[in-house]
Amino acid sequence: MYAEERQQAIAELVTDRGRLAVLALAETFGVTTETVRRDLSALERIGLVRRVHGGAVAANALPHVEFRLSDRDAANTAAKDRIAKAALDELPASGSTVLIDAGSTTARLISRLPRDHPLVVVTHAVPLAARLATAPQIELHLLPGRVRFTTQAAVGPLTVKAIEALRVDTVFLGTNGLTSGHGLSTPDRDEAATKRAMLEVARRVVVLADASKFGVEAAIRFARLDEVDVVISDTGLAAEQREEIATAGPHLVLA
Structure with missing residues (x-):
């Protein structure tokens, strides 16, 4: 560890x-x-x-520590692999447009995109774009903006403005924290604004979050649970947390 x-x-x-x-x-x-x-x-x-x-x-209040992408990529790897595999079932029809958020679990998803399923993929994540650039079935669009060191993803007003001009079939979102009361959250305000913009332009919202993200409340909320269509997590999720998600509205998939 x-x-x-x-x-x-x-x-x-x-x-x-x-x-x-x-x-x-x-x-x-x-x-x-x-x-x-x-x-x-x-x-x-x-x-x-x-x-x-x-x-x-x-402490009286517990903020969330935001770790670098390389550190997060090494944590809970087996669960993230299963979540990414399950997320393939949520891909829209061939030729559709998907928006993919930065993150260690979404990175595993792009590695599994089927070669016989053409898609238009939009992302703000530099590592994801680099890997997708050589995929022949993918029409890749990389969003502009300031690239954060921590997440290696573009954020800021330019990024949000570019997202607001889009309409996509499905967005695959990551999150730093998820609770029934606070919703989906992240420590950085620019990251939150970017994630919020992504959610608002998508017809279908799919959240990929391993069990360690549940019960965590980061500083900035970017979505309520009832704004999400599907949450894909792993079997380490507690029964009480499963019930909370079901009550809030999203369809829960455990991988």
């Missing part, structure tokens, strides 16, 4: 339980107590937990 991935898991675990000891965290994650103390110090500096004698307690 990468340090950033472990630190986010620690922050979420402490928030969920209210208080945890250093020794318990070390045993849970299979690391030394000194490593846990360094992790807690890092999390305290950015306000995610509060250090106390022998452990840590939850």
Whole structure:
């Protein structure tokens, strides 16, 4: 497990339980107590937990840590692979236009696009565009804008304006967090505006999110759950979370 991935898991675990000891965290994650103390110090500096004698307690409010794309790509790989495979069933008819969001799970989807199914693909994600550029069945359109280091995707007013001129059959969206109360969310305002614009121009909205994204509330909401047609997740999703999604309206697919 990468340090950033472990630190986010620690922050979420402490928030969920209210208080945890250093020794318990070390045993849970299979690391030394000194490593846990360094992790807690890092999390305290950015306000995610509060250090106390022998452990840590939850902060008053838990913001979401936004990790780099390379770090996220190494997390929950098996679940993301299954989600991407299941997402193929949501592709529109041959010749349709799809809009694909940046992200580690959507990257797995584009790797599985069938060669015998021509599509017009629009994306703001530079790594996705680079991989799709050599696919003979894909008519590729890359959106303009400022490319963020964290997500390697174009965002900002130019990106949003270009999206607003579109009408697409299906959008495949990623998200940093998803709850029934806060909806779909991300830490960055420009990313949120871009995702929101994508949702608004699509006839059908499909969200790809592994179970680790559920119960997380990032700072900026870009969609309510009732604005989503399909949520594709994995079997690690808790029964209570499955029920919440079903109640909110989207069709839930577990891969």
